[in-house]
Amino acid sequence: MAAEGQQHPLKVYYMVWLLLFIVSFFSYMVDYLHLQGALRWTLILVFMFVKAGFIVAIFMHMQWERLALKIAILGPPVAILVLIWLMSLEGIHVEDSRLEYYGESTMVPETPHH
Amino acid sequence: MSEAVANDAMEAGGTQGVVDDWSRDKQVFGVPWGKAMMWIFLLSDTFIFSCFLVGYMSVRIATTDPWPLPSEVFALTMFGHSIPLVLIAIMTFILITSSGTMALAVNMGYRKDRNKTFWLMVATAVLGASFVGMQAFEWTKLISEGVRPWGNPFGAAQFGSSFFMITGFHGMHVSAGVIYLLVIAFRVRNGFYEKRGGNYEIVEITGLYWHFVDLVWVFIFAFFYLW
Numbered sequence: 503m504a505a506e507g508q509q510h511p512l513k514v515y516y517m518v519w520l521l522l523f524i525v526s527f528f529s530y531m532v533d534y535l536h537l538q539g540a541l542r543w544t545l546i547l548v549f550m551f552v553k554a555g556f557i558v559a560i561f562m563h564m565q566w567e568r569l570a571l572k573i574a575i576l577g578p579p580v581a582i583l584v585l586i587w588l589m590s591l592e593g594i595h596v597e598d599s600r601l602e603y604y605g606e607s608t609m610v611p612e613t614p615h616h
Numbered sequence: 617m618s619e620a621v622a623n624d625a626m627e628a629g630g631t632q633g634v635v636d637d638w639s640r641d642k643q644v645f646g647v648p649w650g651k652a653m654m655w656i657f658l659l660s661d662t663f664i665f666s667c668f669l670v671g672y673m674s675v676r677i678a679t680t681d682p683w684p685l686p687s688e689v690f691a692l693t694m695f696g697h698s699i700p701l702v703l704i705a706i707m708t709f710i711l712i713t714s715s716g717t718m719a720l721a722v723n724m725g726y727r728k729d730r731n732k733t734f735w736l737m738v739a740t741a742v743l744g745a746s747f748v749g750m751q752a753f754e755w756t757k758l759i760s761e762g763v764r765p766w767g768n769p770f771g772a773a774q775f776g777s778s779f780f781m782i783t784g785f786h787g788m789h790v791s792a793g794v795i796y797l798l799v800i801a802f803r804v805r806n807g808f809y810e811k812r813g814g815n816y817e818i819v820e821i822t823g824l825y826w827h828f829v830d831l832v833w834v835f836i837f838a839f840f841y842l843w
Contacts, residue, residue: 507816507817508726509726509727510723512720515719515723519715519716519719522712522715526705526709530701533687533701534700534701546838546843547838549838550837550838553834557827557830561719561830562824562827562828568645569630570637570638570646571646571652571655574655575658575659578659579662585666585670586670590674593674593675594678597680600678601680604680607681607682609682609771611681611684611769612770613688614688614770
């Protein structure tokens with residue numbers, strides 16, 4: 503068993519810390535600059551996965567763990583992709599049914615003002 | 617990155633290592649049991665948050681009413697300008713800062729620097745508490761503007777239920793984390809772990825929980841606030 507656990511140079515943590523700040527700033531800019539469509543969604547997902555990856559790999563030390571632990575923890579969440587796929591099909595079906603039986607929405611939303 | 621595998625230097629890595637870890641008459645995971653248990657708890661928590669986020673996706677696809685624009689709903693007027701999502705951006709930066717101080721606390725814990733570990737954990741807890749405070753402010757503001765779990769003036773009724781459920785459950789995790797951090801921090805300071813052989817793995821385990829809370833926020837920020 504590990505006698506002294508996870509010890510790494512502080513420089514690694516400072517680098518990741520800085521990187522998380524920069525990437526978060528970029529993802530905020532996606533909204534601030536009103537990017538739309540495929541570009542917006544691609545950038546949101548890319549920045550999200552970069553941040554999540556560095557947090558898990560470095561801050562949570564996953565990259566230094568043995569492969570058995572990596573597989574046990576990071577493997578099962580892949581099943582969520584199936585759930586996302588099924589629930590998006592379900593969502594589309596429900597929306598189509600609503601449009602067919604209830605027609606288009608007549609709601610007139612207010613604009614938020616602060 | 618450096619191959620800093622101090623433990624199990626004698627054992628095989630890669631897929632052969634996986635086979636060895638599972639088939640030998642020994643503990644499967646070469647980590648303290650507390651850490652393995654925390655990882656397994658976090659795995660189950662991953663599924664809970666995923667269910668919330670997938671549920672949100674599902675109702676957002678299914679509604680025929682327009683979805684309220686988060687960019688406008690969460691805008692704040694500061695210095696005479698309406699800045700989109702500004703409070704959420706500040707909360708994001710606060711949580712990242714707290715993750716950084718936590719990572720340093722773990723490192724200082726392994727160096728057995730009790731004083732620095734204590735203060736870094738307290739700093740993490742204070743940042744976490746300020747995050748919860750801002751969330752309370754956000755909720756108060758939205759409630760005063762008429763957002764309810766069953767409806768709101770800005771669009772689809774499902775917006776409110778998704779918002780309160782997801783951010784509420786996350787906020788509860790942050791609040792629990794603040795308490796957890798403070799308990800462990802004071803134990804580090806009063807020498808509780810010195811009596812137990814000076815083992816500071818508990819700081820890393822607490823850190824895992826805290827980084828996970830930050831990790832969940834990354835996904836909430838992307839899917840709920842930016843999408």
